[in-house]
Amino acid sequence: xxxxxxxxxxxxxxxxxxxxxxxxxxxxxxxxxxxxxxxxxxxxxxxxxxxxxxxxxxxxxxxxxxxxxxxxxxxxxxxxxxxxxxxxxxxxxxxxxxxxxxxxxxxxxxx
Amino acid sequence: xxxxxxxxxxxxxxxxxxxxxxxxxxxxxxxxxxxxxxxxxxxxxxxxxxxxxxxxxxxxxxxxxxxxxxxxxxxxxxxxxxxxxxxxxxxxxxxxxxxxxxxxxxxxxxxxxxx
Numbered sequence: 001x002x003x004x005x006x007x008x009x010x011x012x013x014x015x016x017x018x019x020x021x022x023x024x025x026x027x028x029x030x031x032x033x034x035x036x037x038x039x040x041x042x043x044x045x046x047x048x049x050x051x052x053x054x055x056x057x058x059x060x061x062x063x064x065x066x067x068x069x070x071x072x073x074x075x076x077x078x079x080x081x082x083x084x085x086x087x088x089x090x091x092x093x094x095x096x097x098x099x100x101x102x103x104x105x106x107x108x109x110x111x
Numbered sequence: 112x113x114x115x116x117x118x119x120x121x122x123x124x125x126x127x128x129x130x131x132x133x134x135x136x137x138x139x140x141x142x143x144x145x146x147x148x149x150x151x152x153x154x155x156x157x158x159x160x161x162x163x164x165x166x167x168x169x170x171x172x173x174x175x176x177x178x179x180x181x182x183x184x185x186x187x188x189x190x191x192x193x194x195x196x197x198x199x200x201x202x203x204x205x206x207x208x209x210x211x212x213x214x215x216x217x218x219x220x221x222x223x224x225x226x
Contacts, residue, residue: 102156
């Protein structure tokens with residue numbers, strides 16, 4: 001049963017620390033998305049890749065967030081330095097035309 | 112820019128009954144997809160049903176069906192024979208067909224199924 005995997009599932013860190021979240025997309029899916037979910041903003045797109053190339057990262061705070069896809073089996077989202085307002089659930093999703101499947105999310109808490 | 116509106120923040124239904132969740136959207140595109148996602152307390156986002164805008168026939172998946180009204184830009188979800196496991200947040204979402212396929216989500220409807 002193919003599924004998107006994400007690590008870690010939960011992360012608690014202190015303000016100013018670097019945070020790295022990892023995602024393994026479903027094999028054969030050529031598009032990978034990062035979404036953030038907060039109570040105030042709901043679900044919003046941070047960045048996405050097609051065939052490992054970044055296509056849109058307009059939703060990311062550029063000074064502290066970065067997203068990469070070093071190979072077809074790994075996508076990463078980094079926050080450096082982290083701030084309390086970054087506390088949220090971060091979802092990775094992978095897909096092909098007309099379908100997106102989500103990972104279990106990483107719940108990030110920045111103290 | 113596309114927007115998705117879910118006007119019902121919370122709803123409740125008795126087990127075995129039918130409930131309909133509302134969703135409207137705004138777009139100038141003619142080819143697109145619409146989705147309903149379910150998010151139970153486990154926080155996993157689960158794809159419930161998908162509709163392609165060019166298809167006139169409403170999508171169905173077991174107890175879940177949609178009423179897609181393209182001219183009215185309306186996309187409601189009907190859940191028949193509600194079960195306790197249907198208790199969750201339900202999100203309506205839009206994606207363009209071709210070009211950017213990012214999902215634009217509504218704010219969600221919290222559905223509670225009562226025994």
